Amino acid sequence: xxxxxxxxxxxxxxxxxxxxxxxxxxxxxxxxxxxxxxxxxxxxxxxxxxxxxxxxxxxxxxxxxxxxxxxxxxxxxxxxxxxxxxxxxxxxxxxxxxxxxxxxxxxxxxxxxxxxxxxxxxxxxxxxxxxxxxxxxxxxxxxxxxxxxxxxxxxxxxxxxxxxxxxxxxxxxxxxxxxxxxxxxxxxxxxxxxxxxxxxxxxxxxxxxxxxxxxxxxxxxxxxxxxx
Amino acid sequence: xxxxxxxxxxxxxxxxxxxxxxxxxxxxxxxxxxxxxxxxxxxxxxxxxxxxxxxxxxxxxxxxxxxxxxxxxxxxxxxx
Numbered sequence: 001x002x003x004x005x006x007x008x009x010x011x012x013x014x015x016x017x018x019x020x021x022x023x024x025x026x027x028x029x030x031x032x033x034x035x036x037x038x039x040x041x042x043x044x045x046x047x048x049x050x051x052x053x054x055x056x057x058x059x060x061x062x063x064x065x066x067x068x069x070x071x072x073x074x075x076x077x078x079x080x081x082x083x084x085x086x087x088x089x090x091x092x093x094x095x096x097x098x099x100x101x102x103x104x105x106x107x108x109x110x111x112x113x114x115x116x117x118x119x120x121x122x123x124x125x126x127x128x129x130x131x132x133x134x135x136x137x138x139x140x141x142x143x144x145x146x147x148x149x150x151x152x153x154x155x156x157x158x159x160x161x162x163x164x165x166x167x168x169x170x171x172x173x174x175x176x177x178x179x180x181x182x183x184x185x186x187x188x189x190x191x192x193x194x195x196x197x198x199x200x201x202x203x204x205x206x207x208x209x210x211x212x213x214x215x216x217x218x219x220x221x222x223x224x225x226x227x228x
Numbered sequence: 229x230x231x232x233x234x235x236x237x238x239x240x241x242x243x244x245x246x247x248x249x250x251x252x253x254x255x256x257x258x259x260x261x262x263x264x265x266x267x268x269x270x271x272x273x274x275x276x277x278x279x280x281x282x283x284x285x286x287x288x289x290x291x292x293x294x295x296x297x298x299x300x301x302x303x304x305x306x307x308x
Contacts, residue, residue: 095286101298101299108248
């Protein structure tokens with residue numbers, strides 16, 4: 001499978017994603033500069049984490065007008081997979097490819113630690129290699145991951161099973177204490193209605209090798225491979 | 229011509245930064261402060277537009293980039 005890892009000025013998880021795809025999973029992977037627009041050759045687009053444009057104005061607000069984004073809208077309209085991790089998720093929200101918006105963490109602090117997440121829907125191209133209600137352990141590292149959407153939008157996400165990951169405790173129970181940032185419904189990751197665009201705050205690329213303390217993240221990437 | 233744009237979180241969206249500032253003011257003895265809303269102030273220098281055109285342009289800028297209308301509301305003043 002051929003992955004395009006988009007690089008914005010300020011991306012800093014691009015090499016981590018590239019490394020996992022290329023060296024851990026032995027897939028084809030290339031960087032895509034945000035000013036490139038020809039992404040036809042890629043099967044899957046990865047929007048990595050970081051601080052695109054220094055998080056100026058709002059996280060992801062400037063990056064979403066990069067030339068590559070128009071091609072990504074076209075790519076996703078064709079039903080091809082797009083995964084946005086952390087800042088990539090924020091960019092997908094700003095671009096309107098996913099519903100809702102990010103607020104500052106309710107603690108006002110940058111939160112950087114491992115969290116537990118329950119997989120809410122295993123019938124998507126991003127989760128099909130996980131088991132029903134499986135609890136994953138992945139790291140988060142963000143200051144603005146407090147997911148917000150108006151009530152009708154949240155109701156729609158629940159009804160259409162678009163919530164793919166929720167912050168939980170170790171046993172997979174959704175609790176207020178397990179919510180690291182104040183996200184509505186403990187949301188850590190959602191997909192679009194069609195199920196081919198996925199945004200998540202945790203970093204699966206930082207948990208894909210045993211040396212890093214967790215290999216749960218590789219299940220997300222392996223799911224994408226199995227769906228092609 | 230100058231435009232002053234104010235962007236704040238919508239009333240329906242909790243503003244944790246505002247709450248923290250309110251608590252800080254309260255602990256300094258300013259108990260009369262009932263609510264604090266934090267926001268952004270953006271100044272734009274505009275060139276070659278009449279006032280009504282400037283108005284519609286600034287509104288378009290707010291809708292497209294300066295505010296995220298899922299969580300924020302905006303207002304603006306145009307001067308000169």
